[in-house]
Amino acid sequence: MKTQIDRRQFLRLAGYGGIVFASGLGGFSQLAQAAAATGDARKVEDFFFVQLSDTHWGFSGPAVNPDAEGTLKKAIGEVNALPQQPDFIVFTGDLTQTTDDDAVRRKRMREFREIVSALKVKDIRFLPGEHDASLDSGAAYKEFFGDLHYSFDHKGVHFIALDNVSDARAILGDDQIAWLAADLDKRDKSAPIVVLTHRPLFDLAPSWDWATRDGDKALALLAPFEHVTVFYGHIHQENHHMTGNIAHHSADSLMWPLPAPLSVPKKGPIPWDAAAPYHGLGFRQIQSQTRNAQLIATEIGIKAG
Numbered sequence: 001m002k003t004q005i006d007r008r009q010f011l012r013l014a015g016y017g018g019i020v021f022a023s024g025l026g027g028f029s030q031l032a033q034a035a036a037a038t039g040d041a042r043k044v045e046d047f048f049f050v051q052l053s054d055t056h057w058g059f060s061g062p063a064v065n066p067d068a069e070g071t072l073k074k075a076i077g078e079v080n081a082l083p084q085q086p087d088f089i090v091f092t093g094d095l096t097q098t099t100d101d102d103a104v105r106r107k108r109m110r111e112f113r114e115i116v117s118a119l120k121v122k123d124i125r126f127l128p129g130e131h132d133a134s135l136d137s138g139a140a141y142k143e144f145f146g147d148l149h150y151s152f153d154h155k156g157v158h159f160i161a162l163d164n165v166s167d168a169r170a171i172l173g174d175d176q177i178a179w180l181a182a183d184l185d186k187r188d189k190s191a192p193i194v195v196l197t198h199r200p201l202f203d204l205a206p207s208w209d210w211a212t213r214d215g216d217k218a219l220a221l222l223a224p225f226e227h228v229t230v231f232y233g234h235i236h237q238e239n240h241h242m243t244g245n246i247a248h249h250s251a252d253s254l255m256w257p258l259p260a261p262l263s264v265p266k267k268g269p270i271p272w273d274a275a276a277p278y279h280g281l282g283f284r285q286i287q288s289q290t291r292n293a294q295l296i297a298t299e300i301g302i303k304a305g
Contacts, residue, residue, distance in 0.1 A: 045155035047087040048287030050079055050121075053233030054253035056131065057115070058097040058108040064256045064269045067277075071254050072115060074302055075283055080120045086285060087154065089121050092233035092251060093129030093165065093198030095145075100135065109144040125152075129198045129234065130165040130209075138166035149176055151183050158187055162197040164212040170199060171214045181221055192227040199234045200250065202243050205261040210235055219243055235261070236269075237280065238299070252282045252301065278302040 055072045065071065079089065096108040109132070116124060126145040133141045138148045148163035160183065164172050172180075187193065195201070201215035212218070222228050228246045236253035237260070256269040257280030273279055282301030 046287075047155045048084075048285055049154075050082075050086045050089045050283060050285045051092060051231055051251050052079075052089065052254060052283040053092040053251040054094040054129065054236055054255060055091065055112065056094055056097045056253070056255040057112040058099065058104070059255055061256075061269075063271055065272055068255065071278070071281060071302065072112075073118075075254050076116065076118055078300060078302070079283070080118070082285070085121050087121075088123035088125060089119060090125040090161075090196055090231075091116070091127065092196055092231060093127045094131045094233065094253075095126065095129065096132055098131040098135065102136065102140065105136070105140050106143070109140060113144055125159075125161065125196070127161050127196055127198055128163060128165050130168075130170075133163070133166040134168045138163070141166075149179065157192045157194055160193065160195045162195060162201075162218065164197055164199045164201070164215065170209060170212060172212060172218055173214070177214065177217050177221070180218055184221055184225070187225070189224055190226050193222065193225055193229075195222065195228065195230040197230060197232045200232055200239075200241075200248060201230055202241060202248060204235065204239065204241070208261065208267045210261060219246060222246055231286075251284055252280060252299070254281055254283065254302075257281065 052075060056068075057072060059065070059068050061068065067074075079086070095112050096105065099105050099108070128138055128141045128145070128148055132138070133148065142148065148166050149161055151158065151160045153159070160180065162172060162180070163176060164170060167173055184193075195218075197212075199212050199215075200210055201212050201218055203215075204210040223244055223246065226245070230246060230248045231251065232248065233251050233253070235250050236256060236258035237250065238252060239248075239250040239261070241248045256272075258267060259270060270280065278301070280301075282299060284300065285298050287298075
């Protein structure tokens with residue numbers, strides 16, 4: 001079947017604290033307006049990046065996704081076909097499907113790394129998911145993808161990648177919290193910050209493992225900053241939430257969708273629908289256009305046509 005892409009471009013709005021995805025992207029807009037007013041318009045430059053999540057390479061289950069070996073490759077093809085290539089690409093966890101076999105775990109990670117090497121953009125940032133890291137404290141993941149948590153700066157925006165999966169208790173841990181505090185201590189409170197993580201940092205649905213048990217400590221450290229957004233995966237669907245002035249936005253999966261939080265008695269993959277194949281699967285691009293005091297967010301979903 002021929003694969004097409006359904007692009008749903010969201011609203012270009014300003015006026016909210018943080019970066020409020022889907023209903024508005026005001027944090028960067030406010031920052032751009034402030035920079036223009038002070039003559040510091042180049043403080044944050046135009047750019048865009050792509051977020052992919054929950055690829056679960058190695059999964060097999062025809063009732064859930066009969067194209068389990070093809071969906072990631074289709075998404076890579078679509079990213080490569082974008083009319084303008086992103087500045088960088090981030091995978092927010094669960095790169096591979098969990099396994100108790102260390103050799104199979106490393107085989108899947110090796111295959112995943114080889115597949116994503118087909119991306120035209122070579123600046124690729126990885127985060128672990130619990131499927132990648134919880135059974136061996138991230139040992140195999142580090143061999144293939146590097147640090148479990150880190151930070152970097154890009155065109156005036158500070159990015160922080162947090163690991164809330166390598167500890168099987170679903171925590172960040174005291175050492176990482178201390179590292180985050182030291183990292184943030186170097187930042188101005190008006191600086192734009194984007195946090196990348198796998199699990200949500202807030203209590204979305206703790207009984208479904210959709211939470212970080214000490215996430216409140218990280219959010220307390222982030223709360224004094226004026227422009228903070230968190231992009232995460234894990235829940236295999238879009239969800240938009242505010243904790244104070246911090247905006248949280250989850251991403252679709254590239255393997256299977258999951259039901260809305262606590263909407264059914266037991267969490268489980270939504271079965272493949274032959275009448276609507278690839279429904280609920282996709283990735284997103286997030287573009288900063290500071291000269292227009294706008295961000296443009298686009299959801300790109302894979303579907304058969």
